[in-house]
Amino acid sequence: MSVAALLLGAFVVSTTSCLAADAPAGPTKPDAAKGGQLYEQGDAARNITACVACHGAGGSSTIPANPNLAGQPHEYLAKQLADFKLPDGAKAPARNGSGGNPTVMTANVAPLTPQDMANIAAYLSQQPLKEPATAGHKEWVELGQKIWRGGLPERNVPACASCHSPNGAGMPAQYPRLSGQFPSYIEEQLKLFRSGDRKNSDPMHTIADRMSDAEIQAVSDYAAGLR
Numbered sequence: 001m002s003v004a005a006l007l008l009g010a011f012v013v014s015t016t017s018c019l020a021a022d023a024p025a026g027p028t029k030p031d032a033a034k035g036g037q038l039y040e041q042g043d044a045a046r047n048i049t050a051c052v053a054c055h056g057a058g059g060s061s062t063i064p065a066n067p068n069l070a071g072q073p074h075e076y077l078a079k080q081l082a083d084f085k086l087p088d089g090a091k092a093p094a095r096n097g098s099g100g101n102p103t104v105m106t107a108n109v110a111p112l113t114p115q116d117m118a119n120i121a122a123y124l125s126q127q128p129l130k131e132p133a134t135a136g137h138k139e140w141v142e143l144g145q146k147i148w149r150g151g152l153p154e155r156n157v158p159a160c161a162s163c164h165s166p167n168g169a170g171m172p173a174q175y176p177r178l179s180g181q182f183p184s185y186i187e188e189q190l191k192l193f194r195s196g197d198r199k200n201s202d203p204m205h206t207i208a209d210r211m212s213d214a215e216i217q218a219v220s221d222y223a224a225g226l227r
Contacts (some may be wrong), residue, residue, distance in 0.1 A: 011150040028115065030074065032126055035119030051120065058127035064182040070127040073171040077121035083200040084109045094200040098192065135225025137218075140145045144222025147215060160219060168226035179226035186220035189202025 013076045039059075042050035050131070053070075059070030081143035083094040084105040097103040109117070133218065135141070149166075151159040160178075164170050168179030178186060194208035194216075 035123030074125035100139035121219035144218035
């Protein structure tokens with residue numbers, strides 16, 4: 001019995017060691033310095049394009065079609081980068097563009113490893129937003145404020161502030177900052193959630209599906225102007 005027990009114990013230890021050795025290593029602690037280098041310069045040897053070309057220095061974009069990324073929670077940014085990537089065996093990534101077509105981001109993130117994504121996200125989370133967008137339609141303020149602060153109770157649309165905070169700063173590791181984001185970009189994402197082309201948040205699909213175009217426009221514009 002003693003020999004059998006010893007043999008069994010040795011088998012368990014050996015098997016556990018093999019499993020541990022075969023397990024894929026996840027990303028280690030994010031390295032913001034390496035992330036900044038990838039963001040600003042890319043890596044030609046690995047076909048990684050510099051993010052700065054589209055999203056601006058330090059993640060402060062000057063192009064409304066490309067969102068501001070500076071100061072966003074690093075956990076949120078890393079998840080979004082991963083959601084653009086096409087998983088093995090899948091027909092489409094979790095984040096697609098209009099009509100279910102892949103966005104340029106799917107190609108851009110293809111060569112990135114999970115560690116690269118974590119590093120870039122850490123870098124961006126430490127950057128100040130230098131060029132925040134603003135609201136541009138006074139006629140939409142009342143409706144936008146109503147939805148942001150109180151939602152649309154008659155359609156079970158919750159107040160945006162309950163997740164993205166009253167001033168639009170978001171919640172670390174959970175919800176993005178929307179204050180200072182381009183209103184046209186927020187509007188586009190809400191419509192992608194509504195259509196189901198962006199599939200990486202069931203709650204946001206449910207919420208957007210209950211909103212009209214006018215309501216989406218108004219709350220997107222209002223959110224951009226929050227500080």
